[in-house]
Amino acid sequence: MKAVKRLLAVILMSTTLAVALCGCGGDKADNSSSITIGIPQDLEDSLDPHKAVAAGTKEILFNIFEGLVKPDKNGDLYPAVAESYEISEDGLTYTFKLRKGVKFHDGSTVTADDVLYCISKNADAESGSQLASAFSIIKDYRAEGDNIIIELNQKNTDFLQYMTMAIIPKNNADADTNPIGTGPYKYVSRSPQENIILTRFDDYYGEKAHIKDVTLKICASADSIVMYLLGGSVDLFARLSNTQVEQLKNADFDILEGTMNLVQAMYLNNAFEPFKDERVRQALCYAVDRQAIIDKAFGGNGSIIGSSMFPAFGKYFIDETKDVYKPDPEKAKALLKEAGYENSLSFEITVPSNYQPHVDTAQVIIEQLKQVGVDAKIKLVEWDTWVSDTYVGRNFEATVVGVDASQMTARAMLERFRSDSGKNFINYSDSEYDATLDRALNTTDDAEATKLYKDCEWILTNTAANVYIQDMAEFVAVNNKYTGYEFYPIYVMDIAKLRLK
Amino acid sequence: MKYVIRKLLTTFITLFAVSALVFFSFSVIPGNPAIAKLGTEATQEKVDALTHEMGLDRPVYVRYGEWIAGIFHGDFGKSYSYNTSVTSLLKEKIGTTLILSLLAIALTMLIAFPFGIYCARKSDSKLDLILTGINQLIMAVPSFFSGILITLIFGFVFKLFTPGAYVSYKLNFGRCVAYLLFPALSIALPKISMVVKLLKDTTLKEADKEYVVTAFSRGNATKAVFYKHVLKNAMIPVITFLGMTFADIIAGSIIVEQVFSVPGLGRILLTSISGRDYPVVEAIILLLAVFVVVSNLLVDLLYRLFDPRIKV
Numbered sequence: 001m002k003a004v005k006r007l008l009a010v011i012l013m014s015t016t017l018a019v020a021l022c023g024c025g026g027d028k029a030d031n032s033s034s035i036t037i038g039i040p041q042d043l044e045d046s047l048d049p050h051k052a053v054a055a056g057t058k059e060i061l062f063n064i065f066e067g068l069v070k071p072d073k074n075g076d077l078y079p080a081v082a083e084s085y086e087i088s089e090d091g092l093t094y095t096f097k098l099r100k101g102v103k104f105h106d107g108s109t110v111t112a113d114d115v116l117y118c119i120s121k122n123a124d125a126e127s128g129s130q131l132a133s134a135f136s137i138i139k140d141y142r143a144e145g146d147n148i149i150i151e152l153n154q155k156n157t158d159f160l161q162y163m164t165m166a167i168i169p170k171n172n173a174d175a176d177t178n179p180i181g182t183g184p185y186k187y188v189s190r191s192p193q194e195n196i197i198l199t200r201f202d203d204y205y206g207e208k209a210h211i212k213d214v215t216l217k218i219c220a221s222a223d224s225i226v227m228y229l230l231g232g233s234v235d236l237f238a239r240l241s242n243t244q245v246e247q248l249k250n251a252d253f254d255i256l257e258g259t260m261n262l263v264q265a266m267y268l269n270n271a272f273e274p275f276k277d278e279r280v281r282q283a284l285c286y287a288v289d290r291q292a293i294i295d296k297a298f299g300g301n302g303s304i305i306g307s308s309m310f311p312a313f314g315k316y317f318i319d320e321t322k323d324v325y326k327p328d329p330e331k332a333k334a335l336l337k338e339a340g341y342e343n344s345l346s347f348e349i350t351v352p353s354n355y356q357p358h359v360d361t362a363q364v365i366i367e368q369l370k371q372v373g374v375d376a377k378i379k380l381v382e383w384d385t386w387v388s389d390t391y392v393g394r395n396f397e398a399t400v401v402g403v404d405a406s407q408m409t410a411r412a413m414l415e416r417f418r419s420d421s422g423k424n425f426i427n428y429s430d431s432e433y434d435a436t437l438d439r440a441l442n443t444t445d446d447a448e449a450t451k452l453y454k455d456c457e458w459i460l461t462n463t464a465a466n467v468y469i470q471d472m473a474e475f476v477a478v479n480n481k482y483t484g485y486e487f488y489p490i491y492v493m494d495i496a497k498l499r500l501k
Numbered sequence: 502m503k504y505v506i507r508k509l510l511t512t513f514i515t516l517f518a519v520s521a522l523v524f525f526s527f528s529v530i531p532g533n534p535a536i537a538k539l540g541t542e543a544t545q546e547k548v549d550a551l552t553h554e555m556g557l558d559r560p561v562y563v564r565y566g567e568w569i570a571g572i573f574h575g576d577f578g579k580s581y582s583y584n585t586s587v588t589s590l591l592k593e594k595i596g597t598t599l600i601l602s603l604l605a606i607a608l609t610m611l612i613a614f615p616f617g618i619y620c621a622r623k624s625d626s627k628l629d630l631i632l633t634g635i636n637q638l639i640m641a642v643p644s645f646f647s648g649i650l651i652t653l654i655f656g657f658v659f660k661l662f663t664p665g666a667y668v669s670y671k672l673n674f675g676r677c678v679a680y681l682l683f684p685a686l687s688i689a690l691p692k693i694s695m696v697v698k699l700l701k702d703t704t705l706k707e708a709d710k711e712y713v714v715t716a717f718s719r720g721n722a723t724k725a726v727f728y729k730h731v732l733k734n735a736m737i738p739v740i741t742f743l744g745m746t747f748a749d750i751i752a753g754s755i756i757v758e759q760v761f762s763v764p765g766l767g768r769i770l771l772t773s774i775s776g777r778d779y780p781v782v783e784a785i786i787l788l789l790a791v792f793v794v795v796s797n798l799l800v801d802l803l804y805r806l807f808d809p810r811i812k813v
Contacts, residue, residue, distance in 0.1 A: 044582035194764035
């Protein structure tokens with residue numbers, strides 16, 4: 001019994017001690033140059049920038065890696081690891097002059113060999129690189145002193161975009177788990193499902209980052225994000241929803257509004273019997289009131305779109321496509337009758353359950369379709385099931401999701417709808433579309449390519465390939481100690497621009 | 502000694518059965534780790550290539566054999582998502598969950614014993630009635646809900662901790678324990694109620710037994726009879742219960758970890774299931790099975806230690 005008593009005393013003491021320690025748990029000591037950024041999921045992916053596929057991973061790797069060129073917040077490219085570049089008159093030869101003394105995070109200097117290694121790694125079709133098909137037009141590449149010369153088989157106006165490919169050292173054996181790049185931040189450590197820690201790279205050749213220590217904290221539960229922001233354990237969180245932002249009003253946060261840069265639509269499986277008929281697809285477009293969706297499910301925030309392109313892509317975006325299908329239930333009914341589906345069309349809308357905005361959208365659409373005698377049902381699936389059955393397996397009738405661009409090119413948005421594309425999950429098949437797209441990809445003239453891409457967008461709209469809805473609004477909450485957050489037209493977060501007020 | 506050997510042998514067989522069940526069930530349920538990893542970048546060629554790289558194109562019994570052989574060398578394979586060995590991935594997580602569970606057990610004993618003893622000694626007093634009422638209520642509240650209340654009350658009203666500001670025990674043990682105290686409390690609450698009830702009931706039952714009258718007749722004071730005889734005997738079922746709860750508490754921490762954003766075994770188990778990261782899931786489930794089986798084994802053995810009357 002004596003032993004038990006002593007044990008109890010020890011437990012009691014240690015508990016009291018813990019409570020005492022707890023009192024100073026929330027200390028706001030000198031964190032003048034550190035920030036905690038919340039991210040919605042862990043990087044369950046390779047940390048090798050050439051292998052990473054998840055948007056959430058690339059968003060973070062953007063701060064660690066750089067290519068020969070790098071995009072700015074307008075989507076324009078500027079020289080990064082290359083000091084300058086030249087494109088020959090015929091557009092077939094690219095010459096990149098390597099910047100002198102660019103250092104990798106491990107202290108070694110970037111050499112032409114490293115660049116050649118990266119090109120060969122990505123050009124290898126076996127590597128599974130996302131750039132492999134784009135790199136298939138490379139005829140030859142070599143180094144002459146500090147110059148990297150790339151010769152192409154055919155001109156491609158998008159080629160410079162692909163040179164944002166991360167430059168990594170040739171001799172990094174564990175690129176999967178130990179990322180070494182040239183970016184403004186270097187990787188320090190990670191603890192799965194907990195955090196990823198970065199620190200400023202002080203030997204960075206360009207304008208150095210302002211904040212020294214960055215903790216990327218994984219906030220897997222959407223419900224607790226607001227709590228963490230209010231409690232002070234997270235300083236910045238991007239891509240918040242309208243309702244989350246409402247709860248942050250009056251707190252110490254600056255709320256910034258941008259767009260998500262994706263195309264949210266009810267994607268229709270064009271191979272599903274009723275949807276083979278263009279009139280049925282058009283009827284659905286007339287039946288859906290997009291403004292009502294935005295008002296009901298998004299508190300009025302979002303930009304209506306009419307084709308597979310989002311507004312931030314100013315060069316290719318066509319605002320007029322959104323006016324083709326004005327809400328018109330009578331016309332929708334007439335078209336359905338014509339196609340032989342009067343009051344008899346029913347289908348299932350598959351939605352990944354982890355994306356509440358898409359679930360909400362589908363629910364509003366179902367109500368709207370009832371008005372024209374269409375019986376739609378929602379089917380919630382796990383994200384993994386969505387990817388394997390709906391996206392890869394193409395076994396669905398309709399689905400509400402957002403599709404974004406992996407590269408800042410029109411091709412990245414539009415090539416997937418070519419009838420033979422591996423990513424054409426809606427089974428879209430239109431010979432005119434295929435022909436127009438091919439001409440756009442092969443033309444040597446940028447103005448003509450732009451016009452042809454726009455033609456493609458018009459074809460998608462006129463044939464009602466999908467029920468296009470909106471580019472969703474994105475809210476970023478930043479603790480008002482910090483400033484400098486910038487929105488990009490691609491899915492990245494530029495931490496180097498953040499600074500203390 | 503024979504008994505111990507037999508127990509160890511059944512433990513081993515149980516674990517073996519669990520390992521087979523876990524491994525083969527994952528080859529039956531829908532979902533493909535390669536597709537989960539590639540997401541919307543998945544095309545048939547890429548999926549095939551990655552499936553081959555992960556070794557999933559080989560027959561399931563071959564993979565099971567390799568997995569089991571690896572475990573005997575302490576190698577649980579490599580995580581698909583993180584590209585690192587499962588052992589190094591789970592090391593820190595196990596520590597976190599163990600600290601949380603031990604804290605929960607400590608809190609349970611610390612709070613339940615005084616209350617249980619009080620309720621037993623002063624049974625039918627007004628305070629006992631009130632405490633019993635509260636006790637029934639707490640027993641009915643699930644930990645994830647009490648977790649939300651605790652966050653609200655201690656985190657936002659009294660500001661005793663910053664919700665979500667978990668610090669790894671490797672960085673600062675004190676602050677880690679200070680944070681985990683609150684999730685531990687929410688795990689412990691229903692257990693406390695159960696122990697209080699059990700302790701009260703068994704104590705009252707013991708007090709009715711004949712040896713108590715004998716003890717009094719030998720001139721012992723009430724207090725001495727209670728602590729030296731009654732309580733000692735009443736503790737046996739309670740300790741058995743505590744032993745069994747340990748496994749239960751580890752399982753319960755999985756849910757509470759979500760509420761308090763504690764990156765322990767539970768968090769990684771859930772994300773690994775949805776990401777189809779089989780090696781991680783299999784290792785965690787096997788580990789949980791080990792906890793359950795071993796704590797049951799310990800209870801069985803302790804039984805004999807506490808009460809020499811029991812000879813199995």
